Amino acid sequence: MNHFEYRNGVLHAEGVPLPRIAAEVGTPVYVYSTATLTRHYRVFADAFAATGLDATVCYAVKANSNQAVIATLAQLGAGADVVSEGELRRALAAGVPRGKIVFSGVGKSAAEMAFAIEAGIAQINVESVAELDQLSRVASGMGAEVPIALRVNPDVDAKTHAKISTGKKENKFGIDIDDAPAIFARARDLPGLAPISIAVHIGSQLTDLAPYRAAFGRVADLARALQADGFDIRHLDLGGGLGIPYDAEDPPPPDAYARMVAETVGDLGLPVMLEPGRMIVGNAGVLLARTLYIKQGREKRFAVLDAAMNDLIRPALYDGHHRIQRVREPEADAEPLAYDVVGPVCESGDTFATGRRIAPLAADDLVVFGSAGAYGAVMASTYNSRLLVPEVLVNGDRYAVVRGRQTYDEMIGQDRLADWLRADAPEPSVTDNQETPRRAAGADG
Missing domain, CATH: 2.40.37.10 (Lyase, Ornithine Decarboxylase; Chain A, domain 1)
Structure with a gap:
């Protein structure tokens, strides 16, 4: 609606x-409607409340990062899922509590990691061994211990557009779920890291619950195995991706989605994070x-x-x-x-x-x-x-x-002329032991 x-x-x-x-x-x-933003957020949040799950809704800022949109949702109780320092800064500026912000994304820089650690956000989602090692270096260098989730790739076909599918082995996102136990063990041994969560996100604009059920089932099995090995898994980050009707699509309603989540991971007794974006805005x-x-x-x-x-x-x-x-x-x-x-x-x-x-x-x-x-x-x-x-x-x-x-x-003011292009720029000096730019480039230019 x-x-x-x-x-x-x-x-x-x-x-x-x-x-x-x-x-x-x-x-x-x-043009955006406050009433629609409010209704969609509440329908989604209420669906999970009805299941009895302890669920935190972290709005996926990449879907629409306007400050007024983020602030509207923050005032309703939403957290934020961000994928860059810029989005993190937007979420903080819009009033999202830092304890409800999750930093996702496959290519965080060391500077972005340091900013997130300094901000004291809830969690950083790690997507590769190389990123894990980098985050450990940054965190330990700052004398901090960072709550992290390992984002796993469950190799599940989301049956959505190829450019917005993120949960298959050929996609760039996440760690192969079969390798996750060994990488969790590595994370536990690295300084500055507290591996406390499993994250998953298989794609966007999903209109069928079956891929979710398959992915969340694999995550639940991994959580049980990790808990049996003594890992302190405190919650699950289940991502977003629920579709909307652009044309003739018939996506499942939030209450059906929430029931499916409860059926697949509810017996673990763990809180969950959900990261809807498109479905809200x-x-x-x-x-x-x-x-x-x-x-x-x-x-x-x-x-x-x-x-x-x-x-x-x-x-x-x-x-x-x-x-x-x-x-x-x-x-x-x-x-x-x-x-x-x-x-x-x-x-x-x-x-x-x-x-x-x-x-x-x-x-x-x-x-x-x-x-x-x-x-x-x-x-x-x-x-x-x-x-x-x-x-x-x-x-x-x-x-x-x-x-x-x-x-x-x-728009034009974003550009800057090089000094030598200015009307008042002096002519470049050329000495006997300097070649002109054209000669230096060679006869072919």
């Missing part, structure tokens, strides 16, 4: 008509855009929008599907037409949909991309020197701009 509905023929975000946001903020613009956001032109080709009809792949890359990157609808409610007898919905970026890949049937569009019509709250603005870029898209958070009948639209001065 989300809170984007037609009222009197106009699509609203909660109590705010989207044309008002378009007029006052401009397009393209991301995906349907809490839309991308609002404007039609620039309707272009009639010889064989196709194109709707050219002011939004582009740099604003929403999922269709180009993952073949991701997003519902596209007019902001003005179509007339009941309006016959949909087939459009290729495209943006202005100079790439053939800047295509949101091909042959999509939509109620007739005209230039200047407002449209929205549904289910755009996750992996939307957070993956935006300035490709083609287009400005970063702004973000708006709605709460009832009011809204706030929670990230302003970038200006051209801000």
Whole structure:
């Protein structure tokens, strides 16, 4: 469920008509619903509470890292799952308690490790022996002991898109689960480390519980074996990945997911951490855009929008599907037409949909991309020197701009001219024993 509905023929975000946001903020613009964020978090958390499991919900910040989104969830009781120092800093700045922050990711630098240790977060998830050794060096050098989980790779096919699958042997994530006992023993012997947890995450946008059941069953078996060998396993980190309905998908509801977790690991009596991202924010956001032109080709009809792949890359990157609808409610007898919905970026890949049937569009019509709250603005870029898209958070009948639209001065101001390119730069001096850059490069340049 989300809170984007037609009222009197106009699509609203909660109590705010989207044309008002378009007029006052401009397009393209991301719009998020506080009511939807709140509902999705509570439905997920309540599902686990109903099972009797001791569960901590750590929102996966990578899905949408806007401070207002993180703060909204933190005030509801959420922790955070982060994958970089930047995300960790965002979580702390948004008010997430440091004792509810988990640092995941396959390539943490020594500097990032040191920052996380200094911050005193709940846990660092380790994904390789090399990382384990590095973390030990950093922690012991700081005189600290760090709670860690070893992220295991259970070799389970999540049956999702290849680019968001993380739990098979050929994926870069985690430690082969069969090697885990030996690596846990190594971690116990290394200075500065306290191996207290097992972590797993098999992918994103899962719509079937069977892969979870298989993966969590393997994790439960590993936990029992480690406990029998005297390891102090204090909780399990079960990751995230529950899907949402972008199109015709029928993902399991949170209560079914929670029951499955209880059935697979509940008998261990261990607290669990869950790291939902897309499930919380995906349907809490839309991308609002404007039609620039309707272009009639010889064989196709194109709707050219002011939004582009740099604003929403999922269709180009993952073949991701997003519902596209007019902001003005179509007339009941309006016959949909087939459009290729495209943006202005100079790439053939800047295509949101091909042959999509939509109620007739005209230039200047407002449209929205549904289910755009996750992996939307957070993956935006300035490709083609287009400005970063702004973000708006709605709460009832009011809204706030929670990230302003970038200006051209801000974007171009990120660049710096080399000294020798400045108009007032002196001519380089060349002596007899110095070659010119061209000669030094050789005759072929």
